[in-house]
Amino acid sequence: MPAPPPPPSISLSILLLRTSISRALGLDSSTPKHQPPIITHLRVPGTGKIGANLGKKTAALPAGCGIVAVKEGDKFRTAFLDAVQSEMEDLIKANHSVKSFQVTRQTYESNFGKIGYDDSNSGILDKRKKKKKTKKDKDGKEIIEPEVDPMTDILNVVYVPGVYFGVAAGPVCATTGEIETLTVSRGERDSMVVLGRDCSVTVSFTAGGLDAPAAAVLGEEEINKVNLKEDGAAYPAEPSLGKHGSALNDQFSKPPTPPPVSDVTSGIEKASIDPNAEMVVNPWDVAGEIDYNKLIEKFGSQEIDIPLLLRIESAIRKIGKVTTLHPWIRRSIFFSHRDMNKILDCVESGKPFYLYTGRGPSSAAMHLGHLVPFMMTRWLQEAFDVPLVVQMTDDEKFLWKGVYNDGDDNLDHYRGLTIENAKDIIACGFIKEKTFLFSDCEYVGSMYPNIVRIWKSVTYSTAKAMFGFEGHSNIGQSAFPAIQAAPSFPSSFPVVLDAGRDSKMACLIPCAIDQDPYFRMTRDVAHKLTPKDHPLGGKPALFHSKFFPPLQGATGKMSSSDDSSAIFLTDDGEEIARKIKSYAYSGGQETSKLQKEKGANLEMDVSYQWLRFFLDDDAELEKIGKDYGSGSGEFWATGMVKNRLIGILQEMVKEHQERRSKVTNEVVGEWMEERKLSF
Incomplete structure (x- = not known):
C-alpha cells in the first residue's frame, strides 16, 4: 500500500525546496530528477528530506561542486544552504497563490511531457494496477514483487503562477504563506550536500504550519479555464537564477568545463x-x-567588406548557377572571413576547392x-x-x-x-x-x-x-x-x-x-x-x-533540451504559432500608445531578427523594419510582425518535413557511401 500523503504544508514545502535548489544553482526547475521525498512527520512533526539528481549538465554550477563531496564547514556548502534558505523565505513571504488539480499520469504526460521525478511512493496514487514481476536475489532465488502500471496513477498537479508547475506528493496549501516557516537543517548528518560525479544534492528540512488547510482542487470546468502563460506561470519551466543564487554564483564562479568541440557550426x-x-x-x-567589429579585431580575421561582396557576386555570376548574393551575405549576417580572397583567386584561376x-x-x-x-x-x-x-x-x-x-x-x-x-x-x-x-x-x-x-x-x-x-x-x-x-x-x-x-x-x-x-x-x-x-x-x-538568437532573445539560450527556446523541424504549424506568440522576445513598447510614439527596438526584437534570416524579400524586410521601428504603418505592432514570421516559418518547416519524409535509411546509406564526388 502506498504511504499516506504528507500534510499540505509538507507537500508544498517540497515544491518550494525544489524551486529554491534550482534557483540557487541556476538550473531549469523542470530538469533535476528528484528522488521521492522521505517524509518523517509522523515521528518528528514537520520534518522531511528531499534528494535531487541534477543531471550531467553542470556547466552552470559554481566552483566547489565539481569533483568531491562538500563537507560540513565547507564555504560553498554553507553559501549554498544559505541561498536555498533565502530563496524559500522569499517565496513564503510573497504569499503566492497555489492552484491544484488532479489528472491521470497519461493525461498529464500527453499534455505536458514526462515528469522528471516520481513521487508515486509518497501517497499521490489513488489507483495502482499491479502486475507480477519475477527477478532473482544475490543467491539466485526468485523474488516476486508487484510492478506498477504508471498510466493508472492519479497525479496531484500543482500550479504556482510564475514559480512552479508540476506534480506534488499530496494536497498542498492554498498559498505559500501558510507554510509559515521552512528551515533547512544544518546538522552534519541531517543536511547533506553532495555535488560530485553524480551531481546530486540532499537537503533535510523542517516546516511549520502543519494544520494549514489544503487548497481546493479545481474541477474540470475550472481546469479548462487555466491559461498558464497569461497567469504568468513558469511553464514550461524556464531556468531562473534567483537573486540569492546569483550571489552564490558571483562568490564561487569559475569557467565551465568546455563542451564538445566538433560540431563545426x-x-x-x-x-x-x-x-x-x-x-x-x-x-x-x-x-x-x-560587438562584432571588436571580435574581428580580437580574432584577427577580416571584415566581409563591399569590395569582397562585389568580387563574390562577380565570381558566382560567371559560374552561372545563381545570379545574386545570398541575403545573409547582403545583410552582413555572414560578416567575417579568413582567406576568402584566396578562395576567389582559386575560382578565378580554375583551381578546385x-x-x-x-x-x-x-x-x-x-x-x-x-x-x-x-x-x-x-x-x-x-x-x-x-x-x-x-x-x-x-x-x-x-x-x-x-x-x-x-x-x-x-x-x-x-x-x-x-x-x-x-x-x-x-x-x-x-x-x-x-x-x-x-x-x-x-x-x-x-x-x-x-x-x-x-x-x-x-x-x-x-x-x-x-x-x-x-x-x-x-x-x-x-x-x-x-x-x-x-x-x-x-x-x-x-x-x-x-x-x-x-x-x-x-x-x-x-x-x-x-x-x-x-x-x-x-x-x-x-x-x-x-x-x-x-x-x-x-x-x-x-x-x-x-x-x-533563441526565442527568448539576449537573455535566453537556445537548447535542444529547452523546447521553448527554439522552433524544431518536427513542430507543426500550430506549435510554431504557439511558440512565436508565447516566447519570442519583443522589442516593442509596453503599451500601444508608447509603441506608436517610440516604435520598437529592432535589435532586441527576436521576430524581426528572425525575419532578417528567413524573409528573402529585401523590400518587404525594409518596410517591416521601418513600420515596426517607427510604430506606424501596416506592421506597427509586435503582433503583426510575429504573424508574418509565423507564416514564413510554417511554410518553410512544412516543406522541409515533406522533403525529409522521402529520405529513407537506404537513401542515407547512398549519401554516406564512400565514392568519388563529381567536380
Missing part, C-alpha cells in the same frame, strides 16, 4: 548573452553585448539554429559548383555525453542519431553527386593518417590552453580536436576527393565566429600536411556568421 545557435557582462566569445561561452561543415548528433530533432548553417552551405555549394563533405561526429558526442558502465555503453545511440540528423541535412537540398556525409565512427580509418600527423604537430600545452582540458577530461576528449581538424585537408578523402598528400585543393569552412579558435589551431599546423605550393599554404579558409 554549433556556435551559430549560441546567444546566451548577459548584456551587462564583459564580452566573451569562445567555443564554449558567449557573454556580454556582442571544397566545402567542409559538420553536425554533432546530440538529438533526433534538429531546430532552426541547426538548419541555418546548412542552408548557407547549400547556397555556397550551388553558387560555386563545388563538392562538400559533412562530418557527423557521433564519436565526439559519446565522449562528452555518452554513458559507459561495466562494459555497457550507448555509443550506438549516437550512431543512430547520425542517421536521423543526416535525413534533415539531406532534406536541405544539397547536390547528391557533390556531397559526402560521413560518420566518424565509420570513416575514421581514411582520416587516421592525418589525425596522427595533427596529434604529432600540436603539443598538449597548446591544446590545454586553447580548449581548457583539465585532469578529469578523458583522453578521447583531449585527442578529439585533431579529428575535427582532419577534414580540412583533402588527403583525408583519397576516394571522395581523389586526393593524395600532394593535393593542392583548398578548403572553405562556413561556421559561426565562436568556432574560429578550433581552426586557428588547424591553420597553425596546416603547412605540415600539404604541399609547399598549396594556394592557401595548406590552411582552410573560414566564412564567419553572427549568432542566431
